[in-house]
Amino acid sequence: MRKVVLLFVTCLIVFNFQVIAQGNDTLMKEKRISSFMSDLNQKEGIFPVPFENSLTARYQKAEIEIFNLLGKSMFAGKIDGELSVETSSSKWYAGIYIVTIKFPGDSTRQTITQKLFKQ
Numbered sequence: 001m002r003k004v005v006l007l008f009v010t011c012l013i014v015f016n017f018q019v020i021a022q023g024n025d026t027l028m029k030e031k032r033i034s035s036f037m038s039d040l041n042q043k044e045g046i047f048p049v050p051f052e053n054s055l056t057a058r059y060q061k062a063e064i065e066i067f068n069l070l071g072k073s074m075f076a077g078k079i080d081g082e083l084s085v086e087t088s089s090s091k092w093y094a095g096i097y098i099v100t101i102k103f104p105g106d107s108t109r110q111t112i113t114q115k116l117f118k119q
Contacts, residue, residue, distance in 0.1 A: 046099060050117035053088040063102045066116070069095065087118060094118050 044059045057064050059079045066075040066085070074097065075085050097116040103109040 050119045052119050055085045055087055058082045065100050067098045
């Protein structure tokens with residue numbers, strides 16, 4: 001009888017621990033998603049990556065240029081806040097693109113260059 005009670009108590013403790021662990025894991029995932037979304041709403045950057053039909057760039061007073069891997073300029077423009085780029089036309093093939101962001105007149109920031117992936 002004592003072994004049965006001990007086994008039962010052990011099962012309750014383990015089950016309770018798993019529920020707490022799952023609850024904390026879910027809570028952590030929700031916090032990460034919430035944090036990611038708030039970061040997306042506040043920070044500078046280019047998203048989504050990978051992109052399909054459009055691409056959004058968010059920077060203050062910057063110049064953007066997107067090149068394909070052959071070096072052909074696919075898009076060039078100025079950003080002061082947020083800029084959306086349509087990429088659904090036939091000239092935008094799936095693959096890798098290079099984007100450069102320049103900050104004219106801002107000596108503290110240099111040019112940002114990064115890879116983008118179109119699906």
